[in-house]
Amino acid sequence: MLKLEGVSVKYGSFSAINSVDIEVEEGELVVLLGSNGAGKSTTFKAISGLEKPGEGDILFQGDSIRKKSPDRIVKAGIVQCAEGRELFSRMTVFENLIMGAYVHRKKKALVKKSLRNVYELFPILEEKKNQDAGSLSGGQQQMLAIGRALMTSPKLLMLDEPSIGLAPLVVEQMFEVIEHINKEGTTVLLAEQNANAALKIADRGYVFESGSVVVKGASSELFTNDAVRKAYIGA
Amino acid sequence: MGPLQKKHLIITGLIILAGIFPFINQNDYWLHILTLSFIWMIAVYGLNLLAGYTGYLSLAHAGFFAIGAYSLGLLTVKAGINYWAALVLSCVITSVIGFLIGLISLRTREHFFAIYTLCVGYVIYLVIDKWDSLTGGVRGLIGIPAPSNIGPLSFESTLSQYYLVLFFLLATIFVMYRIVHSLSGRTFIAIRNSEELAGTIGISTMKNKLVVFVLSTFFAGLAGALYASFIRFIGPDIGYTTVIFDLLTYLLVGGIGTLAGPVVGTMLIVSVSQSLQFLQDYRMLIFGPLLTLIIIFYPRGIVGFFSDWYRKRQSTKLQSQKKKQVKSNMDDEDLHEDRVKEG
Numbered sequence: 033m034l035k036l037e038g039v040s041v042k043y044g045s046f047s048a049i050n051s052v053d054i055e056v057e058e059g060e061l062v063v064l065l066g067s068n069g070a071g072k073s074t075t076f077k078a079i080s081g082l083e084k085p086g087e088g089d090i091l092f093q094g095d096s097i098r099k100k101s102p103d104r105i106v107k108a109g110i111v112q113c114a115e116g117r118e119l120f121s122r123m124t125v126f127e128n129l130i131m132g133a134y135v136h137r138k139k140k141a142l143v144k145k146s147l148r149n150v151y152e153l154f155p156i157l158e159e160k161k162n163q164d165a166g167s168l169s170g171g172q173q174q175m176l177a178i179g180r181a182l183m184t185s186p187k188l189l190m191l192d193e194p195s196i197g198l199a200p201l202v203v204e205q206m207f208e209v210i211e212h213i214n215k216e217g218t219t220v221l222l223a224e225q226n227a228n229a230a231l232k233i234a235d236r237g238y239v240f241e242s243g244s245v246v247v248k249g250a251s252s253e254l255f256t257n258d259a260v261r262k263a264y265i266g267a
Numbered sequence: 268m269g270p271l272q273k274k275h276l277i278i279t280g281l282i283i284l285a286g287i288f289p290f291i292n293q294n295d296y297w298l299h300i301l302t303l304s305f306i307w308m309i310a311v312y313g314l315n316l317l318a319g320y321t322g323y324l325s326l327a328h329a330g331f332f333a334i335g336a337y338s339l340g341l342l343t344v345k346a347g348i349n350y351w352a353a354l355v356l357s358c359v360i361t362s363v364i365g366f367l368i369g370l371i372s373l374r375t376r377e378h379f380f381a382i383y384t385l386c387v388g389y390v391i392y393l394v395i396d397k398w399d400s401l402t403g404g405v406r407g408l409i410g411i412p413a414p415s416n417i418g419p420l421s422f423e424s425t426l427s428q429y430y431l432v433l434f435f436l437l438a439t440i441f442v443m444y445r446i447v448h449s450l451s452g453r454t455f456i457a458i459r460n461s462e463e464l465a466g467t468i469g470i471s472t473m474k475n476k477l478v479v480f481v482l483s484t485f486f487a488g489l490a491g492a493l494y495a496s497f498i499r500f501i502g503p504d505i506g507y508t509t510v511i512f513d514l515l516t517y518l519l520v521g522g523i524g525t526l527a528g529p530v531v532g533t534m535l536i537v538s539v540s541q542s543l544q545f546l547q548d549y550r551m552l553i554f555g556p557l558l559t560l561i562i563i564f565y566p567r568g569i570v571g572f573f574s575d576w577y578r579k580r581q582s583t584k585l586q587s588q589k590k591k592q593v594k595s596n597m598d599d600e601d602l603h604e605d606r607v608k609e610g
Contacts, residue, residue, distance in 0.1 A: 080467055106469030118464045120457055130450070131457055135469035137450060184469055 033058040033219055034079070034110075034188055039088035041074050048074040050243045051088060056188070056221055061214040063230040063251075064223045065260070066240030072223035073115055075240075076190050079221075080112040081105045092188070107135050109187035115196065115223075117173040119180075121166035125157055128165050128176055132183030142185065150179040153209060171202035175209075182213070189213065190221045195229065207233055231255050239263075285433055289426050298425050304537040305432045306494050309439045311517050311529035313486025318515075319524035320447065321479045322459030323376075326511050327368065327384035330391030331484040333506025335361045335491025337395060340408040340501050350415040354492050361488025362481050369480035373473065376462075388511060396503040407502035411495050428497055435493060439486060440526075446482075447526060455479055459524075516554070520561055522568025531569050 038051040049071040056062045064072045077083040079090060081102040090098045097105050120128050129150060133143040151158040154175040160168065165176060174194055181189060191210065195203040203226065211233040214220045224230035231237060231251045239247040239260055247260060254260050289298055310332050318324045338357035342348045348356070368387055375383050395402050402408065414422035414431060422428055446452050454475055457465040462472050495501050504510075521532020536554075543550045565572040 082463055082466060101471065102466035103469045103471040106467070112467045114464060114467055118461060120460050123453065123456070127453060131453060132468050134454065180468065
């Protein structure tokens with residue numbers, strides 16, 4: 033479904049990612065592991081069109097999306113839920129969700145249906161729909177960010193460190209929800225530092241180190257890989 | 268009475284006040300000042316949509332104001348076109364030039380955008396000033412006609428022009444209200460919030476920014492055209508950079524990114540500067556520090572300050588109501604227990 037072929041992104045003379053190859057099949061849940069600055073977020077930005085790769089090609093369902101603008105990539109079915117729960121903080125929860133459905137703004141029925149789905153997934157958002165997004169707790173903000181991404185009815189959902197800065201109990205819920213979204217048929221690409229939790233729900237994983245993929249494989253393989261265990265699981 | 272009804276009442280009251288003002292105060296001088304400030308307000312609303320709601324501070328808007336004014340002047344004086352056709356055409360001309368300039372300038376961001384548009388504004392001023400054969404250069408353009416009659420309505424007197432400009436101002440405010448409260452308005456706010464985030468949820472930022480830029484130049488052009496037919500004489504200095512800083516001051520004092528800001532700011536500054544007329548240019552000694560203080564303490568201007576204050580008051584009211592409710596519920600329970608005991 034998604035294929036990165038030798039993608040490199042440079043910020044000035046610093047190369048953030050170096051000929052990265054990634055493949056995601058339809059219906060999979062794939063995780064990108066790596067510490068801060070390993071290149072996970074840059075990879076996401078390259079896929080969503082915010083950073084243009086200097087080399088390599090990105091294929092989505094067989095077509096190259098390398099030169100497409102971010103809004104076209106969203107229309108094609110890829111949506112990114114950015115790191116750090118970026119929201120429109122002075123807008124209400126409801127308004128944030130409606131903004132998420134921007135590409136479908138003329139299909140009222142679809143927007144209504146997606147809104148129903150999101151409210152079912154996160155009942156707390158319906159309860160607080162008229163509150164300012166800025167007044168929500170960290171976990172609720174993350175739910176809203178994911179909910180807003182789901183409003184685009186994506187084929188591929190990219191989540192950039194959804195567990196960052198959340199209480200352990202909330203993290204657990206978050207991963208349950210991500211697994212649920214994946215089971216409902218949305219392909220998920222997840223970037224995480226919390227390797228333990230992420231590998232439990234993922235099918236496959238890629239491990240990043242200073243801009244390159246160093247290890248890849250099925251979750252079970254990565255789980256037993258000594259290098260990965262030492263670096264990210266800590267056991 | 269709900270807050271919404273209260274708001275409607277205030278707005279209706281203000282419109283009625285503006286409507287009957289000429290009968291309360293029959294001083295032509297004040298009518299003239301008021302009409303002028305209405306014209307400035309229209310331009311400030313245009314600037315507000317771009318700088319306030321979308322986050323792109325354009326310093327070229329005095330230039331667009333001048334383009335609107337000169338288009339109307341040239342079309343009526345030199346080409347002899349009917350006033351109303353010329354008014355529409357000048358708005359169109361300004362928007363088209365705005366579109367072309369927007370295509371280039373919107374590739375820059377933040378202070379680079381401000382600097383770029385500052386230069387564009389100055390270039391527009393220079394073109395008007397130096398293109399003697401077309402614009403009359405420093406001598407300016409004289410003899411611009413007043414709006415021509417619509418049926419029995421004549422616009423020769425100051426009073427009738429006052430109502431004409433008031434009409435355009437109300438129309439501008441109405442359009443702004445509709446834009447800001449629509450999905451497009453929220454899209455613009457989303458771009459102001461974070462352009463990258465707006466892009467990731469599928470908003471075509473360039474297209475939307477261009478729409479706002481053209482809209483905002485349209486209103487600058489409209490204000491310019493109205494100015495030309497009201498003052499009847501225009502010189503190149505209406506496109507000079509000091510004009511954009513005047514407009515910006517009105518916007519900042521009133522409240523950038525608020526709907527009422529342009530009206531409040533313009534009214535306040537114009538009336539204060541009128542009453543300080545005797546100080547001549549030393550007025551700026553008062554305005555400078557005042558503006559600095561407002562920006563430091565109330566970054567969203569006077570209107571922003573009041574809306575924050577109102578919100579705070581509402582939320583404390585709500586909280587105390589909740590507390591009371593909890594208390595009365597507890598009292599009820601006590602009563603209930605008493606009854607049970609008695610039973």
